[in-house]
Amino acid sequence: MECVRVLELYSGIGGMHYALKESGIPGHVVAAIDINTTANQIYRHNFPDTPLWNKTIEGIALDDFNKLSFDMILMSPPCQPFTRIGLQGDISDPRTKSFLYVLDLLPRLHRLPRFILLENVKGFESSAARELLVKTLTGCGYSFQEFMVSPTSVGIPNSRLRYFLIAKMSTSFSTQARSEVRSQARSEVRSQARSEGMSQAMSQHSQSSTSDRVCIQLPDVFPHFAEADSSEQPTVLSPTCPGSCQSEEEVREGQVLYKLETAADAQRKRSQNQDLSIRQIQDFLEPQREGDLEQHLLPPRTLLRYALLLDIVQPTCRRSVCFTKGYGRYVEGTGSVLQGCTETQMESVFAGLDQVSEEEKVQQLLKLKLRYFTPREVANLMGFPQSFMFPEGVSTLQQYRTLGNSLNVVVVSRLLQLLVS
């Protein structure tokens, strides 16, 4: 295969670049573009020879893109407009503007890239932005596939369920037909993007009309796909049922056992930990030197306030929850913490907690030696190679923040292999 010229949009710390390397596809990143100075500093440290443009994407002219003459686009547009906990501003969110610009630009390029890969959060699949993306791709003559994949599918003990779209230029499409639909797609994208106030209605429309196009069929690339735990299964087509229609059994399952954990949660975690297709957390840990551990321990104040909300894992576990950009700063839902001392039983510590004084509570909890995963360990769980480094001067919280915005390198590399195969 000839060397592929790759354009990396929203490049961050270079997760896509690492995935390209990991995929073995002969490729060369001709430009990486991002506006975040910390992320750019990290990118430059690791890829000093790659042209990195510190510019807003929407500020770059068509001509400058044409000059790059790329064959592939890799991109992770900002995900905040599509997250379930966010406001779901979708295409009316200002942070989607640059992505709409990319969609407007695509049909006008002198030469369309042969391959496109896009990554985003769960929620994107039912957005108006996705609808526009699909229209643009179809109009330009691409065939595409969409997936919801988590790293557990490739044997990594970390959840990070994400939406992916891979698109390939259909060779059967005649040049004449292509130029006709391209101009049509162009005007459609423009007029739809202009009517920002309609985003809500469009999003509902997309949910009802396009879900049948979402296909999940990956046995070769993701051997453990079917075995992933139920929370990791694609939920695109099955909107969750509100609490009012829970069965009696589900309600019983929902009763809190300890540590705000229900019987169903405990059962799910148990079965994840028994899934031998997934590696153990300990394979991803750094060898700890004396004293190193101390700086990552959870402080007593955090233990006291948030102990019940922590997702605690042991080195032998085969699961951990998604690390987000708030890891190390906020506790709830930002990522798992590690139990450093496994001789003490977690259940026994938590069992008597509500009957003791605050001081005693802290003493009990300290016995577990709960600590944050180090940035290196988070990078390991996200599939970054050992050669990936943070430059000096980037704080631990900045490291967590940029990693939390990034992606699982192994998952993307498999999708790239699928795309070019």
Ligand code: SAH
């Ligand atoms: N895939 C990347 C992370 C993408 S997160 C990685 O591996 O790290 C989205 C990135 O888009 C952020 O780094 C953010 O700085 C960048 N971004 C957001 N809006 C942008 C814009 N208008 N122009 C350029 N970059 C932008």
